[in-house]
Amino acid sequence: MRLLLIEDERELADALSRALSKHGIVTDHTTHLADAFELTRQNSYDAILLDRRLPDGEGLTFIPMLRRTGTDTPVIVLTARNEPLERVEGLDVGADDYLGKPFLVDELMARLRAVLRRPPSLTELQITVGRMVIDPLHLSVTVESTPLDLPRRELLVLAALAKRKDKTVLRSTLEAAVYNYEEEIQSNALDAHISRLRKRLLDAGAGVAVHNIRGVGYLLKEE
Amino acid sequence: MRLLLIEDERELADALSRALSKHGIVTDHTTHLADAFELTRQNSYDAILLDRRLPDGEGLTFIPMLRRTGTDTPVIVLTARNEPLERVEGLDVGADDYLGKPFLVDELMARLRAVLRRPPSLTELQITVGRMVIDPLHLSVTVESTPLDLPRRELLVLAALAKRKDKTVLRSTLEAAVYNYEEEIQSNALDAHISRLRKRLLDAGAGVAVHNIRGVGYLLKEE
């Protein structure tokens, strides 16, 4: 997936680009509306992230311009001006969504998915993998009907993986599943959890394997 | 326009109904999920407003239920629980938007307009080619429902090809899908990725072939 980011704060833009790249999203970045317009002509983006306050004008004016060229690429407006009335304004000129700064990258991702019309992920009540049954709502795990109690964080990781068993779960999704955004994470804590979780699953004979996809994330499958 | 409002606070519900009626919107109101489900079967709504905390359960669980019946009516979640992570949760189970209480009716209106304006399924969320199913948003690939893990770059190439299956994808488009501006490329790295991807797809028996159109690009089709 490829995004166009129109944002004049270098620092934020860089951070965002880096964060998005972890989701496998390629980000083009520009600080000016004029350049942005040119870029949309040369490339086809899946979505556009648009700041309101830009060096060469109010970002919102970009949207009608874009629409007039027949492009219906979704636009998500990012801005510190997050008053209700301003949100109305943004949505009414044709933005698809409006996100106040500061925001979680994961919320951005979620809104991206929503905007791109991601179909609903069915949430099952109980998930069976290998010899293990997981109830992600109640956070309980049993192996062959004997309960397995895992530390909280490992449990969260496992639940997040189980919800999408046999499919990759992005690393950042796992981080979001385990940490809220006050708890910043500045080490390989997640890796450590994965490692310990693996060991515990092995000891319990759960019949599952946590598999890594380098640069993308992890996935849970039967072994 | 006709809405379904699922909300257990009588007072808020009444006030909202009155306010919406001024905009020419007809509102059906119920306080329980069970009734709501019945109502969606009997009527066709333009959108659904959904509270999270309801007498008979968490409102979010309603969304997968609804989607499973094949209904893609937009759902806007209304709730006091407006923490970022909770918003992610809401959007990820298939809500189209999320609105924290208290909110302005005008903002609700704007979001309604935005949600109703969205073109139906801009990007498919799952693409099936041959024996393979690709989820370009979550970057996961399965062959006959067994996961296939591909390196990141090969994954991006495949996703780009799959999005336009049976159609040629320009070489430059592929490069754009895999690399951003900073990552310059001065070799046949893309060719190498294609080659390795082909091998992996063959080994996995994916039932697809990556064809080359000399001087133009590549295309993915079933074999």
Add this chain to the structure above:
DNA sequence: CCGCGAAGATTGCGGCAGCATTACGGGGGA
């Protein structure tokens, strides 16, 4: 039908980023 050049295919190599594992210690709960 043949030859030639350009584009593509394939493969080994090496650097290095990302991952796995583990030990350590602080901190909180029983």
Add this chain to the structure above:
DNA sequence: TCCCCCGTAATGCTGCCGCAATCTTCGCGG
């Protein structure tokens, strides 16, 4: 007070991926 969770960081390793060399295929012109 003891135990275990869990964040941190050091260490070693794996395999992705950019690169380039070499071989193959394609298409065109004569």
